[in-house]
Amino acid sequence: LNCTYCEDFGARRNADAVAATLDDSKKILKIIRDGVNKLWITGGEPLLSPHILDLLTYAKDDLNFRELSLITNGTLLSRHLNLLPLIDRLVISLDSIVPSALASVSLGNEQSQQVIETIKSIAPLQKENHFKLILNAVITPETLPSMDALIEFCTENKILLSFSPQAVNNWPHFDLITSDEYRSFIEKLLKAKKSGSPILASTAYLKTLLD
Secondary structure: OOOOOOOOHHHHOOOOOOOHHHHHHHHHHHHHHOOOOOOEEOOHHHOOOEEEEEEHHHHHHHHHOOOOEEEEEOEEEEHHHHHHHHEEEEEEOOOOOOHHHHHHHHHOOOHHHHHHHHHHHHHHHHHHHHEEEEEEEEOOOOHHHHHHHHHHHHHHOOOEEOOOOOOOOEEEEEHHHHOHHHHHHHHHHHHHHHOOEEOOEEEEEHHHHHO
């Protein structure tokens, strides 16, 4: 994907990068395990790796990481449901459930419908496979009007939801911080969290989004 709000690393992008072999990846994981017991697999898109199942199995069964978390855009997830028993936390980047809003920042209509249907199908599998499903949404000027629908979707499907505002040069987008609609939404988030909605953020963090 080419999300409009993502850092593409510009001149720092390594055009000559070569994907690590399975053996090299296992060696790297072993080194990491010496220092930490919780592992986050991210990208890019980790499900593009041909070794993702082998790596997660090795991390869980051989290296005994206490927690395994996977962050994905969800477009390939329906092909990798065999990963669910291996992970403790599945984070899917989804900025809206309104196709037109998603199309303005990341996913085309066909992809967005596919991802949403996949999320709806795996949400009931959380208890059986012992993992937590989390949607991570970036609030942009384009997606802001559809945020309420995303909260309702997560509440209905028992999915945790985390938010962060679109950043420009490490600061929230100017069109957000000057928007009454944005401030109203953050205040609504604070009330929703207090009333028990599945918002994965501390009250202190949400309050900083108003500063």
